[in-house]
Amino acid sequence: xxxxxxxxxxxxxxxxxxxxxxxxxxxxxxxxxxxxxxxxxxxxxxxxxxxxxxxxxxxxxxxxxxxxxxxxxxxxxxxxxxxxxxxxxxxxxxxxxxxxxxxxxxxxxxxxxxxxxxxxxxxxxxxxxxxxxxxxxxxxxxxxxxxxxxxxxxxxxxxxxxxxxxxxxxxxxxxxxxxxxxxxxxxxxxxxxxxxxxxxxxxxxxxxxxxxxxxxxxxxxxx
Amino acid sequence: xxxxxxxxxxxxxxxxxxxxxxxxxxxxxxxxxxxxxxxxxxxxxxxxxxxxxxxxxxxxxxxxxxxxxxxxxxxxxxxxxxxxxxxxxxxxxxxxxxxxxxxxxxxxxxxxxxxxxxxxxxxxxxxxxxxxxxxxxxxxxxxxxxxxxxxxxxxxxxxxxxxxxxxxxxxxxxxxxxxxxxxxxxxxxxxxxxxxxxxxxxxxxxxxxxxxxxxxxxxxxxx
Numbered sequence: 001x002x003x004x005x006x007x008x009x010x011x012x013x014x015x016x017x018x019x020x021x022x023x024x025x026x027x028x029x030x031x032x033x034x035x036x037x038x039x040x041x042x043x044x045x046x047x048x049x050x051x052x053x054x055x056x057x058x059x060x061x062x063x064x065x066x067x068x069x070x071x072x073x074x075x076x077x078x079x080x081x082x083x084x085x086x087x088x089x090x091x092x093x094x095x096x097x098x099x100x101x102x103x104x105x106x107x108x109x110x111x112x113x114x115x116x117x118x119x120x121x122x123x124x125x126x127x128x129x130x131x132x133x134x135x136x137x138x139x140x141x142x143x144x145x146x147x148x149x150x151x152x153x154x155x156x157x158x159x160x161x162x163x164x165x166x167x168x169x170x171x172x173x174x175x176x177x178x179x180x181x182x183x184x185x186x187x188x189x190x191x192x193x194x195x196x197x198x199x200x201x202x203x204x205x206x207x208x209x210x211x212x213x214x215x216x217x218x219x220x221x222x223x
Numbered sequence: 224x225x226x227x228x229x230x231x232x233x234x235x236x237x238x239x240x241x242x243x244x245x246x247x248x249x250x251x252x253x254x255x256x257x258x259x260x261x262x263x264x265x266x267x268x269x270x271x272x273x274x275x276x277x278x279x280x281x282x283x284x285x286x287x288x289x290x291x292x293x294x295x296x297x298x299x300x301x302x303x304x305x306x307x308x309x310x311x312x313x314x315x316x317x318x319x320x321x322x323x324x325x326x327x328x329x330x331x332x333x334x335x336x337x338x339x340x341x342x343x344x345x346x347x348x349x350x351x352x353x354x355x356x357x358x359x360x361x362x363x364x365x366x367x368x369x370x371x372x373x374x375x376x377x378x379x380x381x382x383x384x385x386x387x388x389x390x391x392x393x394x395x396x397x398x399x400x401x402x403x404x405x406x407x408x409x410x411x412x413x414x415x416x417x418x419x420x421x422x423x424x425x426x427x428x429x430x431x432x433x434x435x436x437x438x439x440x441x442x443x444x445x446x
Contacts, residue, residue: 013298036289041267071234075260123346
């Protein structure tokens with residue numbers, strides 16, 4: 001059981017705004033994420049710019065890869081991403097293709113941070129699916145409230161926690177996201193394998209640094 | 224029952240290559256698609272460049288939107304996309320958010336081609352899900368072999384055709400994709416509501432124009 005890291009999701013609509021947001025948050029986080037919105041807006045240039053600026057951070061590219069796995073994984077890793085998200089709804093062949101690309105990078109290059117795939121949990125899925133991800137060599141998953149569900153007022157509930165516990169008990173490392181603020185952290189204290197908490201908007205603006213510190217204090221309480 | 228259109232999916236890794244591919248195929252197709260790979264590589268610039276170059280074509284932005292629906296839909300439509308793909312695995316709130324953005328564009332602007340959402344069928348889904356898409360106002364869906372499943376040797380089978388027929392019978396207009404070539408077209412002749420056949424690689428290169436003509440001949444035979 002390692003201590004959860006803190007990740008900022010950059011979801012600006014322009015590279016300029018994303019770079020400013022990253023500059024503001026860099027000291028507070030171990031992981032910087034090129035969010036789907038930013039990646040779709042600016043393409044891989046967003047990944048390569050952030051890689052150049054932040055060589056010490058873990059860099060996530062959140063493509064929610066749903067098809068074309070080998071091509072997208074190669075593209076994201078070559079641009080400098082350490083971890084790539086893949087949709088749980090993708091065909092098993094897509095997940096396997098992404099994992100294979102990651103393993104090839106790890107075998108053939110001297111990497112400080114190994115390339116990894118994160119299954120982003122969307123759609124209908126079962127514990128058997130999660131076992132298949134592990135069998136395929138994938139050890140990370142992302143559990144979240146959908147941004148749109150969150151906007152529609154859906155909170156974290158007991159079922160979310162139970163499902164996260166069962167994924168963690170299977171051996172998956174979980175990153176948790178969806179409007180995360182410090183007051184939410186205690187909800188997840190029963191989950192053993194938390195890789196990271198992912199926050200976005202709450203880490204920006206003048207309150208950002210205080211929020212990051214508040215999240216850290218909560219993490220230190222429970223892990 | 225209208226005649227299926229022909230759509231080219233541009234999945235180049237660079238804008239330069241995509242623009243050359245589009246130039247080569249423009250006379251053969253009614254619909255140009257910024258594929259997921261191209262969109263992730265180059266961002267919305269790929270959409271806006273193709274919009275500027277091809278004002279007469281229908282332009283699809285294949286983001287396979289999985290979250291952040293309102294923001295991504297607004298971004299893609301403002302860049303010039305006519306249709307936007309949304310993953311079937313997305314939360315219902317995400318689909319509704321995208322549809323709402325499309326309807327707002329259609330209400331407030333004089334558009335030659337109305338903005339539309341296309342549900343891209345990935346992951347586990349039921350006929351009830353498809354009814355929910357229709358209830359939400361969405362009338363298009365995309366049925367495909369996953370690119371990675373195709374690479375793994377998976378062909379079209381009877382179950383695919385049955386599922387497409389049931390979606391068509393519910394009233395959804397289907398676009399069909401996954402390594403489409405002229406010899407495949409007859410497989411789909413029982414499906415009433417085919418909006419488009421989507422091809423990519425087969426429409427490129429020196430054989431591209433012949434392949435497009437061969438697909439048209441097959442379409443004319445069955446619809």
